[in-house]
Each structure stands twice: as structure tokens, then as C-alpha cells.
Amino acid sequence: MEDNDLIALLDRKFTEADQRINAHFEQRDARFDRMDARFDRVDARFEAMDARFDRVDARFAGMDGRFEGMDGRFEGMEVRFDDLRIEVGARLDDMHTDIKKIAEGVSNVDEKLERFRAETAHNFKDVRSDIRMSFTVLGKRITKLEDNHS
Numbered sequence: 001m002e003d004n005d006l007i008a009l010l011d012r013k014f015t016e017a018d019q020r021i022n023a024h025f026e027q028r029d030a031r032f033d034r035m036d037a038r039f040d041r042v043d044a045r046f047e048a049m050d051a052r053f054d055r056v057d058a059r060f061a062g063m064d065g066r067f068e069g070m071d072g073r074f075e076g077m078e079v080r081f082d083d084l085r086i087e088v089g090a091r092l093d094d095m096h097t098d099i100k101k102i103a104e105g106v107s108n109v110d111e112k113l114e115r116f117r118a119e120t121a122h123n124f125k126d127v128r129s130d131i132r133m134s135f136t137v138l139g140k141r142i143t144k145l146e147d148n149h150s
Contacts, residue, residue, distance in 0.1 A: 003145065003146070003149060006145065007142075010138060010142070017131065021127065021131075024127075028120060035113065042106065046102075053095075060088070067081060
């Protein structure tokens with residue numbers, strides 16, 4: 001009767017360990033799903049920004065055409081237009097700088113995510129190794145008990 005109790009106990013413990021591992025994997029999967037959703041939202045924001053920049057670029061293109069047509073009529077205003085172009089260029093440079101900062105931030109998040117994934121994979125390997133070792137030790141103990149009982 002002791003062997004049956006031991007077998008039942010081991011079965012229950014293995015089932016509990018399996019449930020904990022499955023729960024852990026489900027938590028990790030849920031966390032990755034949340035991270036994917038965040039990245040989707042960030043992507044949507046970038047798409048909206050791209051659309052805005054396209055509209056700004058279209059506006060600038062329209063303005064350039066108007067300026068070229070007015071050059072003959074407003075030669076006296078040339079200095080003022082040069083000042084405006086410098087200001088617009090500075091603003092574009094500022095926007096490009098901001099875009100570069102955002103891109104660097106996304107790159108940093110990607111690196112952190114990759115490190116997290118690698119660390120998680122390594123931790124899962126450690127857990128699996130520990131479980132295998134426990135199963136091996138328990139298997140030997142069961143075999144020894146069976147041999148001693150026979």
C-alpha cells in the first residue's frame with residue numbers, strides 16, 4: 001500500500017508542477033501579448049505621424065511652388081523669404097532630431113525586449129533542467145524502492 005501512496009503522491013506532485021509550469025508559460029504568453037499590443041499602438045502612432053509628415057511635406061511642396069511664382073513680383077521680399085526658409089529648415093531639423101530620438105527609443109525597447117526574451121528562455125531551460133533532474137532522482141528512488149520491495 002505504501003508504493004501506491006508514493007505513486008499517488010508523485011503523480012499529484014508532478015501534476016502540480018506541470019500546472020505551475022503551464023501557468024508560468026501562460027503568464028509569459030499574456031505578457032508578450034500585452035507587449036505586442038503596446039508595439040501595435042506605437043506602430044499606429046508612427047503611422048499617424050507619417051501621415052502628418054506627408055501632409056506637412058505636401059504643404060511645403062505647395063509653398064515652394066508659390067514662392068517660385070512670386071519671385072519675379074516680389075524681389076524686394078527675397079531677404080524675408082530667406083529668413084523664413086532658414087526657420088523652416090531649423091524646424092525640420094528639430095523634427096528630424098525628434099524622430100531620431102524616437103527611433104533610438106524604439107531601438108532601445110527592442111534591445112530590452114530581446115534581452116528579456118533571452119533571459120526568459122535561459123530561465124526556462126534552468127527550470128526544465130531542474131525538473132528533469134528531480135524526475136531522474138525520483139525515478140531512481142522509485143526503482144530502488146521497487147527493488148527493495150520485491
